Amino acid sequence: MDGSQQQSGGGGRPYRSHLRPACIPCRRRKSRCQTAADNTACVTCLAHQTECYFPEDSRTSESPEPARRRRRAEPRASVEASGLTPARAGVRAAASFHGGAKANTSASMAGSGSAAMGRQASVPVSIAPPMSVAAMSRPGQNYHDRAEGPAMALGSDDDQHLNLHIVGPATTNDSQVLSTYLSGIPGATRSTRMIVPEPASCSRPVLFTEVQKRPVGVILNRSSSAEKLEIIEKLLEPHNEAVIDEYFRKVNVCLPLLDEASFRRQYQEDKTRISPALLACLYAHTIIYWQSSPTLSRYRCPESRFIWNLASEAVYSELHLSPGMSIIKAILLNIGGRPTTSLIGNGVLLGSAVSIAHSLGLNHNPLPWQIPQAEKYLRMKIWWSVLVHDRWTSLAHGTPPHIQKAQYDVPPPTIEYLRQSSTEANSSRFEITAKVFISLVALSEVLGLFLQYVYSVRRERLTTTDLELALNQWTEKLEGPCRRIVLLGSHLEINGAANLRLAYLTAKLLLQRIQLESEKQTEAVNEEQIMNRYSAARMTSEEMLMLIQDFQKDHLGDFWMAVSSFAFPSAVNFLLRCALETENTPEGLVQSHSFKIAHDLIAALRSHQEQHKWDLGDICIAQHAEIVEKILAGVAPDEQGGNSSSLDLQEFDASILDHVFPSIWDPLQNAFTW
Structure with a gap:
């Protein structure tokens, strides 16, 4: 059918008319585009329930100015707002649809090495104005409305169609040269954004390109995550x-992840601009503290599992529709929630968070970049939290x-970096x-070396001496109350101290377990040295x-990382192995120092569970309490005064513990493949 054919009925528009070309969704589907007299959307879009819009439509501005003139003005205005010249910053994208068959041509990615997340592709749509400095410093802000104010270099609203995806270092220079050249040609812009470091810095420029967040064909209306949030808020009211x-x-x-002042201000003014998934996970994450709160403990706590x-x-829905x-x-907040019940699910979500963080360039040091300070601190705080969760998970x-040391250069946290977004910046409690x-992040870096040793196929570069030195150096750098917290276990009233x-x-x-296994693998096994290693590990378990x-x-x-719960079953499993490997009789097993520590540890965890509903001991109690009781019952005297135990430890192979105890709950042991 040619372009001269008309729709039947008054008010319709000609099919594929040059005056009214087909809508964008129909052009992508390569389907017939017809509109009825009383509808603004075409028949096909109504059938597919997709958003219907035409090339000349401007959905980001209500200005009566012609669309073509606006398209010409947008790139220049965007660059001027950023404070960077086109030669240094590239050109802020404003791709347009030019009618006819060329309207469906997709804009190429700025840098062939950059890959969009999932099946999302870089598309030539006009980018909305960047967020203000204040808005960017607020976590999860601007979910539905765009803020006004000074331009941000990298910020993008959660409700916009685009994300800024980092371009691979191998193609950054190529894209920079091409973008600089195209910036001088009208209508030949590319959707790129160059972040130039400060002149005195030795950092290399970082290039971002625009990618579409929302899958093609998914309309923007009330999201599933917003509906889930509404139910949660109804359960928590008032x-x-x-x-x-x-x-x-x-x-x-x-674990500073949100800016309290900005979050509270936005929550009071218009909380619909906060990401529903973020707010839902904040509520669910905090339910565990209900009973310990002087205010909340007076009321009935809602069902936490349903809220979780x-x-x-809500997280999975928003992860699919608008990752950012x-x-x-x-x-x-989701994977750090308690109690831990979804091992694989948490691992999948953490992998997604690390992938998105890399895509947004959070693994790069933003301090030398010519972007506002608020955004620099925001990016670093998110990265530190991702790093801590990655290491301990x-x-x-x-x-x-997921994170390798050689692939990020974000500086460690300092008091000054953290002071910028704190409401108690000048208080002693804040410091x-x-x-x-800061000590927890530094310890996480040391743990990263341990994990590198455990999981590395080739261990020529790291030795157990290197690992011991790293932990000792971390300890020596501790000062004041932090030193007493770590070495003596005092000052536990400080937030996060016990954790x-x-x-x-x-x-x-x-x-110590790494050192023990390493000693066993030496050609000339030193029995005294091995026994010394056992003794040191038992002392650490006793400190626990x-x-x-x-x-x-x-x-x-108080605050606890959810993954801390896995420390207890690992310690008990190790203690039982020590007892079985060093004792020859059931009576000797029960009387051994290792077994007593394991028994007392389970008893202490059970006491806290029963009296205060402390959940961090649940995994250890579920996996080890029964077997410890059976071992005790096995050496108890029977009614005739004899011994009911038929266990011969002289022929007992300690390796069967791997079958008795599910290895998935003993990651320390499960990680070793000696």
């Missing part, structure tokens, strides 16, 4: 704000870490909690036991 208060009082001070299921559905900065924060799950967080102490003991026990026994109710209700 305590929604009290839950948020508890999050910032207990969690965010220990809704929050997880906010979804990374939502994922971190790898240890807990028994899987290699000590900030130091605890830091347990993290240190977990890393120390891992090191005494820490748990000293916990008060307030300590249990």
Whole structure:
């Protein structure tokens, strides 16, 4: 059918008329495009339930100015707003559809080496104005509305169609040269954004290109994640704000992910601009602190598992429809939630968060970049949180870490970096909690070396001496209360202090197990040295036991990383193995120091579980309590005064513990393939 054919009925438009070309979705589908007299959408889009718009439509501006004139003006205005000249910054994209058959031509990616996430492709759509500095500093802001104000270099609203995806280093220079050349040719722009470092910096330029977030054909209306959030808020009413208060009082001070002042301001002004998945996960994450809150504990706590299921559905929905900065924060709150029940699901989400972080260039040091300070600190805070979760989740799950040391150069946190977005920047409480967080990030870096040794196929470069030196150097750099927290287990009333102490003991026990296995693999096995290694590991396990026994109710209700729960079954499993390998009789097994520590550790965890509903001991109790009780029952005297045990430890192979205890809950042991 040619372009002269007309629709039947008044008010219709000619099919494929040059005056009214086919709508964009129909052009992509290569389908017939017809509109009825009383509809603004074509018949095909109505049938497919997709958004219907035409090449000359301008959905980002209500200005009566002709679309062609606006298209010419947008690239220049965007560059001027950024404060960078076209020669240095490239050209901010404003691709247009030029009618006829050429309207369906896709804009090429700026740099052939850059790959869009999933099946998303770089498309020539006009980019919306960047966020303001204040908006970018607010976590999860501008979900539905665009902020006004000074331009941001890299920020993009969650509700916009585009993300800025980093271009691979191998093609950055090629794309920079081409973009600079095209910037002088009218209508020949490319959708790229060059971030130029400060003149005094030795950092190389970083190039970003625009990619479409939303899958093709998915219309933008009320999202599934928003519906899940609405249900959660109904369940929490009227305590929604009290839950948020508890999050910032207990969690965010220990793992700073959100800017409290900006978040609260946005929540009061228009919380619909906050990512629904982020807010849903914040609510679900904080439910665990309900009973320890002076305010919330007076009321009935909603069903936490139902809320968690809704929050997880919101995350997966938003991850599919609009991945960006906010979804990374939502994922971190999700996988850091307690109690831990989804091992594989958490691993999948963490992998997605790391992938998106790399796509957005969060692994690069932003300090030398010519972008606002607020965005620099925001990007670094998100990266530190991703790094901490990646390291400790790898240890807990028994899987290699996603982040490699050689692939990021973000500087470690400092007091000054953290002070920028804190509402208590000048208080003594802020300084000590900030130091605890700084120590945790540094310890996570040391743990990264341990994991590199454990999972590396070739170990020529790292030795057990290198690992021990790294942990000792970290300990020596500790000062003030942080040193007492780590070495003595004191000052546990500080937010995050108990979590830091347990993290240190977990890393120390891992090191000692690595050293023990390494000693066993030497050609000339030194039995005295091996027994010394066993003794050192038992002492560390006993320190963990005494820490748990000293916990008060307030300590249990403080911040805890969810993956800390895996430290206890690993320690108990190791202790039982030590007892079985060093004792020859059932009576000797029960009387051994290793078995007593394991038994007392389970007893302490069970006591906290029953009295205070502390969930971090659930995994250890479920996996090891029964077998410890059976071992005790096996050596108990029977009614005739004899011994009911038929266990012959002289012929007992300690390796059968791998079958008795599910290895998935013992990542320290499961990681070794000696």
